[in-house]
Amino acid sequence: MPSGERSNTTIPTLPSGGSTPSVSTSHTLPDLSKFSIYDQSPDIRLNVKFVQDTSKFWYKPDISREQAISLLRDREPGAFVIRDSHSFRGAYGLAMKVACPPPTAQANKKVGDITSELVRHFLIETSPKGVRLKGCPNEPYFGCLSALVYQHSMTPLALPCKLMIPSKDPNEEALELDTPTDTVAELVKQGAVAQQQVPEEAHACNVLYISSVDMESLTGPQAVAKAISEMVAVNPLPAATTVHFKVSSQGITLTDSQRKVFFRRHYPINTVTYCDIDPQDRKWSKEGGGTAKLFGFVARKQGSTTDNVSHLFAELDPDQPASAIVNFVSKVMRR
Known part of the structure; x- marks a missing residue:
């Protein structure tokens, strides 16, 4: 001004x-x-x-x-x-x-x-x-x-929710996505030894984002299975994109640092209804060769109280397996 x-x-x-x-x-x-x-x-x-x-x-x-x-x-x-x-x-x-x-x-x-x-x-x-x-x-x-x-x-007082005080400039946040964090696999390993000592802070890893499929009101394993069936029927198959997959008590945050598909999407934990590996154990063929397990989570569609969307992913790093990711998401959902 x-x-x-x-x-x-x-x-x-x-x-x-x-x-x-x-x-x-x-x-x-x-x-x-x-x-x-x-x-x-x-x-x-x-x-x-x-x-x-x-x-x-x-x-x-x-x-x-x-x-x-x-x-x-x-x-x-x-x-x-x-x-x-x-x-x-x-x-x-x-x-x-x-x-x-x-x-x-x-x-x-x-x-x-x-x-x-x-x-x-x-x-x-x-x-x-x-x-x-x-x-x-x-x-x-x-x-x-x-x-x-x-x-x-x-306290929010007259605001819709409490303000979250940032610790860094929002314009520079995307540049820090590669900062090392505890892997989800390591977190679950800790939980196997002392489940009650699982840290409350966020944990993150990189995964392959494949697509999001509208499910109407369907949720649970049927929603993940149906979404994957619809995805693999598409010709050509959607291109997988590496995204930062962050899980915290506030929800799931996806960040596409290269902005190929989106920049950042957040799904509050109270809108996430299900998360698991493909019930049919299908695999995703990776670009460099080899296959990876498919998994997904179901969340309420933004702006709707009844419709759901299945968000589909594949493993990217063997040290961050899909089983560990979905186990931790499920634990956060149960808190």
Whole structure:
């Protein structure tokens, strides 16, 4: 935005060394360092510092509404960015990914349109009292955007869900997909020794993504078997693409770092109804020779309460077998 529109805001330096937008007025705003939250345990104090230091990851003043949608449409629910409002001078726009479209979304919209509907927009107004979500009577005022973000990462208040504070720039996230992680096979090996000690954090591996097949209301092993039968009947067969397959308590996230088929797709764990190897034990012929086991998971179709989609994959690395992957997904679903 032109600098004239930002004349009523400053970006002061915080004690932690980071910076975050704050309202500058003639009134005295609350001193956040005196809040009781800073008198709590070291873990909480560390978390507050973490929030302040991450504003560069979620505060994107110059991006447009459309750029915010593009940045968030394939992210997990709770992902967000805050930008300068281009319509209301001195205000901010909060764009966040949600799990379900708003009630006002038309049921007959195309899938792409529904995906856009999963990015919600909220206006953050500024006043001598501080910053707050506009049009939400139960929302308090905050002394700065970092305080607003931190509070909404603990409780959603008027938002559809809690904010997920990023640890890196969303534009650079795809570049870090090759960072080594515990393999799913290693995780399951740990679980075989001490099942109750399986870590809660996410685990990931690379697999071959083949295709997604509409199943109407069908789920379970029948859905996986039918989807594979329909897939192998296609001539020519779909081309397999290497994707990053991440499993966490929040769901399954697929990332196509080369963007051959898509960029990122997230399936909340409460929408995943089944995951297993092909009941008929069919194999996928790999490009370089050899075969790999086929597996898939069934998830609720985005924007629907009844229709399902079977997402089909094949093993890529012998150290990350399909059996280990589906076993871990099933464990996460049972938690």
